[in-house]
Amino acid sequence: MKDNFKYELGLINGKVYQDGNFVAVDVYVKDQVIAEIVPQGTILPCKEIFSCTNKLILPGFIDSHVHINLELGEFKSADDYESASKAAAFGGITTFIDFLEPINKIEEFDYKLKKKQDEAKKSYIDYAFHTTVGNFDDDVEELIRISQENGIPTIKLFTTYSESNRKISDDKLREFLKNSNKTNTLILAHVENDEMILNANVEDTITAYESSRPAKAEIVEIEKITGMAAASGGKLYIVHVTCGSSVELVKDKYGELLGKSIFIESCPQYFHLTKDVFQQENGNLFLLAPPLRSSEEQEKLKENISFINTIGTDHCPFTKEEKMRYKEASKIPKGLGSLEFSFSLMYHLFGKEIIDKFTINPAKIHELFPKKGVIQVSSDADFVIFDSSKTLFIDSGHSRSDYSPYENMITNGLIESVILRGEFVVRNRKLQDVKRGMFIKRN
Ligand SMILES: [Zn+2]
Structure with missing residues (x-):
């Protein structure tokens, strides 16, 4: 009635x-x-x-960068849709965007989408997906078409991780960027220089971890990919930018494109934690890729907050036991949980200036506007x-991981x-x- x-x-x-x-x-x-x-x-x-x-x-917040049920070798990230969406809801997030597993051939698209759709039925909040490609070796235009047809106008790729066959070739990268504008598809890129990482030649420990994926590897590769995007008129969204120097570079060289066809995302962890935590006894707990940076880079990141378009979390937590299982950095699953505390952490630093980066900006950039944001x-x-x-006292939160990197902060x-x-x-x-x-x- x-x-x-x-x-x-x-x-x-x-x-x-x-x-x-x-x-x-x-x-x-x-x-x-x-x-x-x-x-x-x-x-x-x-x-x-x-x-x-x-x-x-x-407006309800949007986190356009989360990993749920992510499988990494012997590990699986701690949160499924039920726990991740619960943590998100307590953090004010009403929509999040997860990633399909990387595909190298178009035939993989359907079942990878179906798999995520099945997992997501337990969600307390609204959700969407980004298509992800690894070392993609198929028809770029056709993938864009299929992805769009399924309500996914965003495709994520990597410039690194050749060792796990996820690095995109330069030719395919160019092709994705070239086709992005006319199809209104946004290319999300994890940007680190693969060769510099492969040749870093530092010992496989937590204390040396930051030098194994140095700031320079991000800065150099961002210069390269933003150049490619500018040349092709492509639509590029750089995920999880860690360094203030990276933001300055894009702002100085392509300032007129920033916020129009080139977008920068950063994450709360890069504003609140520095690489110094890798020297602590529990340094394992903070391991993620790309790594935390120096306090100088962090300061620069804060100074350039107005040039950063969105805050995503790259939420991908594991349990303490999993993080502490090995001494070698290469064997430890990378990722932190930030979903529940993301807005609080950023509001604490920047006040109301941060609101648009959780609402209207991600809504517009990821085609959720004006429904959301x-x-x-x-x-x-x-x-x-x-x-x-x-005030909020941060505890381990509602994630299934048994700790938060920000525990005891107010x-x-x-x-x-x-x-x-x-x-x-x-x-x-x-x-x-x-x-x-x-x-x-x-x-
Ligand atoms: Zn990520």
Whole structure:
């Protein structure tokens, strides 16, 4: 039976984030989308009124870089869709984008997509996928077509990892970039110079790990790939940039393309941790690729925050036991968990300047806009209710990993409630046990 209320949910008396400002309006939801935005003062007929006095109302966050159920030799990352999406929800994330396993032939596409779609059914939040290629040896245009047809306008590739046959050849890389613009496909690239890594010749330990994939390997390769993108008019998104010098290089050489056809993503770990942690006794716990950098590079990264378009997490946690199992850096599974604390960590450093990098920017860059990333009529009713006067104490969190790299930190601001398409996923810090996450086709 249908009830008589015109709206299902009304968020009233909050400060609503719109176009970079906080506005005193009330937001009403019907049929999972934002139906009405009105000046504060008049209450519309509504099934539930949720008062947000003194709270910020932000668009639901988007994390466009997560790894769920990632298989790495003898290891599998700790989170499946249930635990990852739970951690994400507590972190205010209402949409995340995972990666299909790398494919080298087009025939692999269908079952790799099907596999992810099956896994993702347990998600509390909305999800999408990036197609991933390894040492791709097939028809580039055809892969782009099939990927687009399945609602995936983004393709990830690697300039390194030749030892596991994931490095793309220069010819294919050029072809992907060349075809990206006319097909409106974004090329996501993990950018490190493969040869410099293969020839690094440092001992296989945690303490020497950073020099095995040095900052220079990122900077040199970013110079090369941004040059290729600029020459071909390609659409390029550089994932997990670790160095401030890398951002400066792109800004200085291709500033006019930055934010238009070339995009930079970085991750909270590169702002909060430095390579010094690899010298600690528990240095294994912080191992990831590309590595954490020097405090100088980290400072430069912070100085250049306004040139970084999005914050993704590269979420890929393992358990303590798995991280500590070997002494050789090469044998340890690389990756950290950051999903749950990503926004809090970045808001703590930068305040409201960081909001767009979790909302409208990733929405526009990854073709989720205007469905996601913005509080306006007809957009999905995804919200984060944030109390900037409170603090968050970071513990191991809701991930299945038994630790967080940020444990015992206290950050400014607290994510109190999270709403996905008009229904609470987290309500006053309590998980609502309804898994309504769905696959978002992006085109
Ligand atoms: Zn990644």
